[in-house]
Amino acid sequence: MSEEAVRYDGSHIQVLEGLEAIRKRPGMYVGSTGERGLHQLVYEVAGRAVNEVLAGRAGSVEVALMSDGGVRVTDDGPGIPVEAAGSVGAGPDLEALLTRPYAGAEPGGRHAVPMSLFGTGLCVTNALSSRLTAEVRRAGVRWVQEYVRGVALTPPTIAGPATGTGTTIAFWPDAGIFGTETQCSYAVLADHFRQLAFLNRCMDITLTDERTPGLSRPVRFHSPGGARDFVAFLDEKRGAPATPFTPTHPDVFGFEWEDVRMAGTVEVALRWCGSGEERVEGFANSRPTPEGGAHVEGFRDGVAAAVNAYARQRRLLTPADPDFGADRIGKGLTAVVSVKLDHPEFHGATNGRLGGAVVRVCVAQAVRDRLGASMDRPAGP
Template sequence: MRYDAAHIEVLEGREAVRKRPGMYVGSTGERGLYHLVLGVVDRAVGEVLAARAGSVDVTLTADGGVRVADDGEGGGGPYSPDLEAQLTSFQFGFGPPGRRTVVIAPFSMGLFVANALSSRLTVEVWGEGTRWVKEYARGVEVEQPDTVGPLTGGVGSATGSGTTISFWPDTEIFETTWCSFPVLAERFRQLAFLNRGLAISLTDERPADGVRRVLFQFPDGVRDFVAAIDAETGACPHSDVFGFEREDERMAGTMEVALLWGYSRRAQIRGFANSLATHEGGTHLDGFREGVMDAVTAFARELELPGASDLDACADRIVEGLTAVVSVKLDQPEYLGATRTLLGNTDVRVCIAEAVREHLGSWFEEQPERGADIVARIVRDISQD
């Protein structure tokens, strides 16, 4: 059989998404389902971080749907053409990245993909005392906008404005449409740690024994994150969490760092770039380790501790026992690989190393007894091995 251009099938828009869903959400299994959900949550979280909304509510409904609501301005009125465009085309919602761009999932193609891969999706935008409603079935509009009276009971009902997107993942596409409450709760908890001021709740209406709900909001950001990690492990008997924030034009972004020294030799150092976990590491974690090593080595020499001269040869041992979170938010994050789990921005390493060296060195000077205890223990442990 001869194969030529006539055999090439060109798919566009929703047909392309439904034909090859794995290209847009990663898989048709459980992982792809979560990417679909997080792609909708991404829009609402972005509204909060852009100061256009104050909170996000996510609900797993009893009939297998997911409802994502925010109390934002609803696009400035009851009708939102930008929101409608995001639901019906690829070209919207992919503007230039910035440090406020939160990467909630490695595969996140926005509302258009969620609409195409849902058996049903409804969007409600309310403001100025009215409500705009539109409904889609597998990405195709089934109802014209309808303006009705005030909406009660929604996230935005108290403020008079907001947006709610409800959708039902398509059973023709996904192997499972059951979302795990613990899995989503852990990701939302993480987002709240990494974005101070973000209030995000998760409600599950499915259990037969009653509705369950959790709310995440952490005023101290990554300091709270480090304290929570430490509390979970029970590795450290004290609560001296050191942390700082800094903006650096050289890396076109901001950094937020917190750390805690424990008494075990197991380090727990977690890195994030624009709120996405960088499991493979990257330049931000390289810079962090370098800065910690420099600060500890300098303070040990200042104290004239026996064995301080040996630290250079055992620099990697200095971070043992550390619990730390290193979060950067960059205008132009450069991820190495399609999964975005390895950060490659070269300027980030230098900037973070310098900041950690300066801030941690100052903390040692301001807390001489605590600093001497930490550094002396590090030197002693290395010398004894």
């Protein structure tokens, strides 16, 4: 082998920065260049708007799938700061959010929803869109700006007076990256936003499909009942279309609990039906944890402790009998376990499993105490 063939120095290293890196390796930022990546573009934009609602700065979010293949996301918050308007000290301005990775990193803590894969935010959607338009309504002024494949055509420009406040981002996924199929799935987005509404009672989000004439009515996702509504929804799906759903109790049991030991809260809802397999859905800071983890393990510990204590108190088990096993306790059980932590500890690159021994202990104690008290309560007339 020649010296030239084995030589390797700085001249062989290609440095990609900013939007160039995103367009060169899109899958690293949105997961894929297929359907999953398309939906992630929506989540990147909707995530900022959703967190405006959770922070109390906005009241609602509207998402629309437009007839020309674009997606429009609108919130009624104060509007993203615009540098030309002199919005000093109000966080990253519009151009920074749309062009600089991590300039608008998602807020942390229990009161935020992480919807971005890597916290890069709006600039990822901008870089991977053939066109993006931004409209900001702030301090009585309406600002607009347009981008093509992440490059601004003009600086933010005043387009006249504004009615109200808020931000609207519209984008069209780049067919050169995602191929000819750049249509988002209404069903996938609806499931995602419905789930967010179940897990965050203050969330108010609407989804409209404008692609079918005459069928573009908005669907609103808002759930004052929280996790209880989530369990009822899962049970309804469990019973459809052929298997009858027969709950052992008409009401869904649920509670919320804060524990300083784990620096967070837990919300639990559950109900047993007459038959079927166990279904326990776990979430950490509104993020699904399909691999379970400390919160789900703590939930199962607490349920087992409460059920077995009740069974022995009512002499359904003799002193010589072993405790009911997990397979028997979980038969027909539907449950949602949602923790919101200031400092969640995830295992693995995909954040699919939650860690933390303290979380398991706290959730187990909360479930044991609250479920046990409910089971001991005499039934109403």
